[in-house]
Amino acid sequence: MSETREELTTWGTHSLGVDQTYKWEIGPCSLWLARKKGEIRVTYKSSDDPFALTSGFEPDAVEPEDGKTTRFVDEAPTAPLSVVPALADRAIVVRLADLLVLMPGQSVQLFVGSQVWVQVRNGKQLLYEAPTFELSQTWFGADTRSGELCYASRTQAYLSTDDLLVRPARALTALTIRNQASSALEVVRVKVPLGHLDLYQDQSGRLWTQNIRARWTDDNDELTTEVGDEPRGEGKMTRIAEPRLATTRLRRALGLLAGGR
Amino acid sequence: MMNELLEKISTLLATWPWLKTVVFGLLGVVGGLVLAKVLSSMTQNALKRRVSAQQTMIATRLVRYSLTVLTAVMALHFFGVDLSVLAGAAGVLTVAIGFASQTSASNLISGLFLMGEQPFVVGDVIQIGQTTGEVISIDLLSIRLRTYDNLMVRIPNETILKSEITNVTHFPIRRIDIFLGLPFECDLSEAETLMEAVAHKNPRCLEEPAPLFACLGYGESQVNVRFSAWTAKENFLSVRNQLYADLKAALSEGGIEFPYPHRVVIQPNTTQKG
Numbered sequence: 001m002s003e004t005r006e007e008l009t010t011w012g013t014h015s016l017g018v019d020q021t022y023k024w025e026i027g028p029c030s031l032w033l034a035r036k037k038g039e040i041r042v043t044y045k046s047s048d049d050p051f052a053l054t055s056g057f058e059p060d061a062v063e064p065e066d067g068k069t070t071r072f073v074d075e076a077p078t079a080p081l082s083v084v085p086a087l088a089d090r091a092i093v094v095r096l097a098d099l100l101v102l103m104p105g106q107s108v109q110l111f112v113g114s115q116v117w118v119q120v121r122n123g124k125q126l127l128y129e130a131p132t133f134e135l136s137q138t139w140f141g142a143d144t145r146s147g148e149l150c151y152a153s154r155t156q157a158y159l160s161t162d163d164l165l166v167r168p169a170r171a172l173t174a175l176t177i178r179n180q181a182s183s184a185l186e187v188v189r190v191k192v193p194l195g196h197l198d199l200y201q202d203q204s205g206r207l208w209t210q211n212i213r214a215r216w217t218d219d220n221d222e223l224t225t226e227v228g229d230e231p232r233g234e235g236k237m238t239r240i241a242e243p244r245l246a247t248t249r250l251r252r253a254l255g256l257l258a259g260g261r
Numbered sequence: 262m263m264n265e266l267l268e269k270i271s272t273l274l275a276t277w278p279w280l281k282t283v284v285f286g287l288l289g290v291v292g293g294l295v296l297a298k299v300l301s302s303m304t305q306n307a308l309k310r311r312v313s314a315q316q317t318m319i320a321t322r323l324v325r326y327s328l329t330v331l332t333a334v335m336a337l338h339f340f341g342v343d344l345s346v347l348a349g350a351a352g353v354l355t356v357a358i359g360f361a362s363q364t365s366a367s368n369l370i371s372g373l374f375l376m377g378e379q380p381f382v383v384g385d386v387i388q389i390g391q392t393t394g395e396v397i398s399i400d401l402l403s404i405r406l407r408t409y410d411n412l413m414v415r416i417p418n419e420t421i422l423k424s425e426i427t428n429v430t431h432f433p434i435r436r437i438d439i440f441l442g443l444p445f446e447c448d449l450s451e452a453e454t455l456m457e458a459v460a461h462k463n464p465r466c467l468e469e470p471a472p473l474f475a476c477l478g479y480g481e482s483q484v485n486v487r488f489s490a491w492t493a494k495e496n497f498l499s500v501r502n503q504l505y506a507d508l509k510a511a512l513s514e515g516g517i518e519f520p521y522p523h524r525v526v527i528q529p530n531t532t533q534k535g
Contacts, residue, residue, distance in 0.1 A: 093469075136461070137493065138468040145432050149493055152468035 011201070011240065013082045023061035024083060026118055027169025028052040029132035032063045033081060033120060040074045040081070042120055042128045043067035050115060050133040055168040072127050082121040085207060086129065086241050087171060087194040088114055090150050093140050095189040097156040102185040102216075107178040110157035112192055113170045116199075116207060132169035140191050150191060157190060171199060171207035174231055177214045177223070185216045195245040196227060203235030286339050293332025301325035314383060315376055315399045322401075364419070368402040371418035375399070381428045388427040389416060434467065435494050437501045439508065442483030444520040449476065449484065455515045459507045460490040465500050467491040483520045 014033075016022060021034040028050055032043040045067045063069065092114045102108060119129040141147015158164060161172065173192050179185040197209040211228035230237055274281045301324045308317040338344060359366070376399070381387050386395050387406070392414050394406030404421060406414040429435075443452055453474040460472040470491045477485040488508065492500040512518070 095469075134464045136464045136466070136468050139434055139470060139491065144434055144470060144491075147433075149433065 011084050013080045015078075015080050018077055020059075021061045021063060023058040024118075025054045025056040025058075026085075027054060027132050027167060029118060029130070029169060030067075031083070031118055031120075032061055032067065033083065034063055035074065035077065035081075037077075038074055040072040040120075040122075040127065041069055042072070043069045044130050046131075046133055050135075050169075051167060052169070053165060053167060070128055072122075076122075079122060081127075082119075082123075084119050084121060084240060085116040085169075085171070085199060086119050087197060087199050087209060087244065088117060088131065088135070088151055089195065089244060091140065091148060091191050091193045091195065092135075092153050093138050093150045093189055093191050094153040094157050096187060100157075100187040102177060102179040102187065104179055104182055104184065107176060108159070110159065110175045110177065110190070111161050111164065112153065112157050112173045112175055112190060113164075113167070114153060114173065114192060114194060114209075115151075116169055116171050140189075148191075166204055166206045168205070171209050172231070172233075173197070173209040174211045174228075175214065176211065176228070177216070179216050181216050181218045183218075193225075196243050198230075198239050198243060199241035200231055200233070200237045200239050202231075202233030202237055204233070206233055208233050208237065282340065286336055289339060290332060290336045293328065293335065297325050297328035297332065300328060313376075313379075319373075319376070319401065364417075365402060368418045371422040372399075372401050372403075374422060375404075375418055380426055381431070385431065386429040388429060389421065389424050392416070393429070430494050433494055434470075434491050435497050436470075436489050436491050437497065437504060439488045439501075439504060440477075440485070441488065441508070442480055442485055442520055443517060445479075445482075445484060447484070447517050449486070451515065452486070452512065452517055455511045455517070456488045456508055459504065459511045460488075463490075463500065463503060463507065465492055465496045466504070467493075482522045 014022065016033060016035045018035050018037055021032055024031045024033075028047040030045045030047075032041070034041040034043070041063065043063045045064060092112075094112050100108070100110075115131055115133050115135055117129050117131050120127045135151035135153075138150055138152035139147050140150045157175070164172070173194075175190060175192065177185075177187060192209075192212065194209065197212075200208045200210075202208060208231035211231055212225055213228045214223040214225040216223050230239075274284075301321045304324045305317055305321045308320055312320075334344065381396055383396050383399060386393065392406060392408065394408040394412075394414055396404060397407045397413075398405045401418075403415050403417045406416065408414060443449065456474055457472050460466040461468070466472065467490070472488065472490040475487045475489070477487055479485070490500075490504060509519075
């Protein structure tokens with residue numbers, strides 16, 4: 001039972017027979033999925049370019065010798081396997097290339113990209129996951145004693161998606177910041193709490209997360225943020241992954257770092 | 262059959278009245294010890310999810326020892342022992358024990374203070390004096406460390422309280438400091454750029470706090486610099502080793518070699534004829 005090339009290039013569930021090897025190219029990452037007698041082999045390689053646009057599929061591929069291989073016991077050789085994207089397992093921090101200043105009463109919508117993870121699932125069971133590109137770690141906190149270990153984004157925040165290419169290994173987050181204080185707000189860097197967000201895909205294939213809304217008021221030292229609505233992309237949005245962290249449906253307070261002038 | 266047994270026991274107790282005292286006394290002791298065990302287990306189960314492991318242990322032992330002493334006192338009273346005699350002897354004994362156990366008492370009290378202050382917990386890596394190791398247990402009188410070469414070191418609590426302790430793993434991130442010397446003729450800004458590129462290339466070196474390049478002064482044959490990069494505490498050793506190797510390679514590739522100590526020797530001209 002083989003699938004067509006078009007079906008196999010998309011995220012989703014695939015039938016993989018014994019002694020078959022499929023290969024996916026997802027941006028900077030290459031993934032081989034092989035089913036042998038009694039085992040499933042997942043081989044992973046990543047390139048140096050996190051913004052790679054490569055997206056492809058190759059049936060009857062050959063596993064490379066220089067990849068990182070993980071083997072799993074396979075007790076159900078006919079069970080289909082899913083190759084799906086997921087958001088990063090930590091928050092991501094975007095340091096804006098240029099300082100962004102919001103005067104009192106102003107608001108801005110920024111688009112922030114983040115590298116996705118690729119997961120291999122056997123039904124609901126997660127077999128394997130890896131980042132499509134290994135991100136640099138960074139610290140987000142007021143000082144080195146308390147804070148959170150995050151990933152550093154290698155992109156700046158954009159004000160529009162017009163010039164943004166659809167990258168198979170990246171998800172976009174629309175972040176709306178509103179300055180309701182009486183002083184100007186300097187946005188230095190932004191933390192996007194990916195663990196609390198759903199992942200969507202629009203009809204062009206672009207990956208999106210839920211929107212985030214943030215407010216700065218005179219009463220708070222930091223921005224008050226909450227998870228917003230479904231993103232608006234091209235055509236219909238399909239939710240393809242739930243948040244990694246269990247959160248309530250009520251307002252979820254998260255954190256951004258910014259300074260008032 | 263049961264009735265016959267009970268009749269035989271009654272006859273026995275009537276014949277030897279002291280046997281009744283002994284039997285009931287022993288039953289009381291056994292009952293008291295069992296109660297002490299049960300209550301200490303209940304205390305342990307109730308506390309283990311609420312407080313730390315060492316606090317649970319202290320509370321459990323307190324309950325158990327208190328009930329055991331109470332059982333012993335009640336048993337002695339039941340057997341007719343005059344406790345007022347013991348009270349007098351206890352006073353003398355207390356003074357003697359006090360002198361003999363002042364170190365233990367100090368360790369015990371130091372342990373209580375340490376538990377309250379919590380400068381470290383089980384699992385932390387601490388440095389005290391010349392000893393560095395992972396804390397494997399915090400007991401009433403001492404703590405135990407496992408050194409990196411797998412030795413067990415026991416340190417009395419009193420020593421801990423009086424000493425300077427460095428908790429290596431208290432905070433989630435640590436800074437790696439690499440001290441090196443660069444030749445005088447080296448372009449320092451170029452060296453700085455090369456080193457920062459090495460740190461940025463390593464995903465486990467944190468982007469923020471940003472790596473730091475600092476000149477420390479001029480040595481005899483070199484410029485002394487310090488290059489610092491931050492990493493998560495669990496990656497400290499591996500990232501430090503990797504940085505040493507990568508920095509050396511990057512500097513060599515950039516044409517910057519580590520200087521050797523050198524001397525300029527000036528010889529007087531001895532060929533001049535008079």
